[in-house]
Amino acid sequence: MTQLVAQDISIQIGKKDIVKDVTLQVEHQQFVGVIGANGCGKSTLLKSLYKSLKPKKGGIFLDELDVLTASNKTVAKQLAVVSQFNEMSFDLSVEQIVLLGRTPHKKLLESDTKADYQIVEEALSQTNLLNYRERSFLSLSGGEKQRVILARAIAQQPHFIILDEPTNHLDIRYQLEILNSVKKMKIGVLAALHDLEMAAAYCDYLYAMKDGEVIAKGTPEKLLTAELIEELYQVKCQTFINPITKKMGFSYYSI
Known part of the structure; x- marks a missing residue:
């Protein structure tokens, strides 16, 4: 069974530690999300997984394939990426x-x-x-x-796809189109997501990041509590089960 594994990943930019000893994994056909406030390190973490940034330490593996030492072509046969910005000059x-x-x-x-x-x-x-x-x-x-x-x-x-905040600047129609299309691929997915309702609706498992570290992980239903959301985003809220979709929904309230 194919697995994408990041083990004890640390990333330093300049003299600042952006990602600190993060471990996560994605199983075959599993949709895994990484959530957290802007600047928490989730996008930086994903960039190391698709070889855009070299980690200070740690390992990244696709089953037995060492992503960090393998050629880009070899990795691209198994791992695809959709990032936030895709501008071209030609x-x-x-x-x-x-x-x-x-x-x-x-x-x-x-x-x-x-x-x-x-x-x-x-x-x-x-x-x-x-x-x-x-x-x-x-x-x-x-x-x-x-x-x-x-x-x-x-x-x-590919066997896996990384979504590096691909829907951040899109309206709701295109967000749904992108995520529905990915879900239908039936491959392993690792996505950095801002929208918690989207994360709850599409992800099988979540990692919550703060200050470069994973502070919690679990299924959306167990992880997305009012207490954790307040810790991550400094906003008070309530969470409830959406009676139509049977997924987690959110109502936000000002502090």
């Missing part, structure tokens, strides 16, 4: 962007095959982008661009 069509997801599986200068185009077709279909395939990527809205980047990640055919 223009490609939507289909061309999604085809880039096949790159880790190809040899140098190897041409795209019929099988590659079929995989891209399926990725475009899953993200409702079939009618966008000839559109310029730079002409799209923020939400549409995120769907294209997700389609590219789907085309990678």
Whole structure:
């Protein structure tokens, strides 16, 4: 059974410790969320998992694969990323962007095959982008661009996907589209999320971070108490079970 594991990860930027001895894991087909206030270290932690930042110490593993020492291409065969910002200085069509997801599986200068185009077709279909395939990527809205980047990640055919605050700047429609599409992939997901209702609705398990450390972990129903939310965000609130979705919902009150 495939596992993504981060073991005792510490990250220092300049002379400041941003992440301190964090351990977490994601099982196959499990949707795991990382929550916490701005600056708590959750996005920095995720950047180390997809090799954008090198940790000061600790290990990251995809089963037996050592992510920190493996090549980017080897890691990309198993791990895809959708981050918050995906601006490009050059223009490609939507289909061309999604085809880039096949790159880790190809040899140098190897041409795209019929099988590659079929995989891209399926990725475009899953993200409702079939009618966008000839559109310029730079002409799209923020939400549409995120769907294209997700389609590219789907085309990678990864075992795990990291969502680095991918819905932070999107309206509710695109937030739901992105998270619903990811949920349907039935692979391991690790996501940094701001919206606690979204975290409760989509995540099987949560890690709560404060000042670079994991201070609590568990299922949304057990973890998301009024006391923990006040500790993380310095706001008083009440939590309740949504009678329609049977998931955790929230009503916030000013202090």
